[in-house]
Amino acid sequence: MQRRWRLATVVAACGVVLALVKISADAPVSAAIWLAVFLIFALVSSPLLFPRHERAAAAVADGRPVVYWRPGCPFCVRLRARLGPDAARLHWVDIWQDPEGAATVRSITGGDETVPTVVLAGRGYVNPDPSWLRDQLQPTS
Structure with missing residues (x-):
């Protein structure tokens, strides 16, 4: 803590x-x-600035997109701010509080803990553009 x-x-x-x-x-x-x-x-x-921390296992089981982040990360702050209210539609997992989340990030990034890392539909994206992510969150009609 x-x-x-x-x-x-x-x-x-x-x-x-x-x-x-x-x-x-x-x-x-x-x-x-x-x-x-x-x-x-x-x-x-x-x-x-971020929603309450969630455990990686619970977040992944829900099926919604998951953002792995850590406090002090300017790129995480940028993502959170640019998503605005849409950020509530994501699970936010603090990798400093969840070793399983940190391991997931390391497996996606090739061994380091680069955040934000977003898992969307089972695929990992490292430091995605906030507008791209917002577009992915929009319901398809």
């Missing part, structure tokens, strides 16, 4: 330190701006 929050905590702590330095230099407005910027980056790099 600590590993998931490490990057967000470091970013937030850097923001606090920078704000304290700016306050000591009599620049409270600058301190507030920098603190806000760092806290936004901390939020983006935290696991809070």
Whole structure:
């Protein structure tokens, strides 16, 4: 659990330190701006932007597409943000919490843990374009 929050905590702590330095230099407005910027980056790099973690076994059994991700991954954040409300139609598996999910990613990517990795209809896609994935999620009529 600590590993998931490490990057967000470091970013937030850097923001606090920078704000304290700016306050000591009599620049409270600058301190507030920098603190806000760092806290936004901390939020983006935290696991809070993603739906609740699911286990890989349960996610695969459902039949919906599965996104394997990890906190702090800018490509995962981009995918999540660009999918918007469609992201709720996917299962999100945090590979740092699920060793089975990490093993699945390694088998798809040839041994590394490159994320986001999406499994759609039994086929794996590494870092797919968000608009392509959104098109794949649309019902065919």
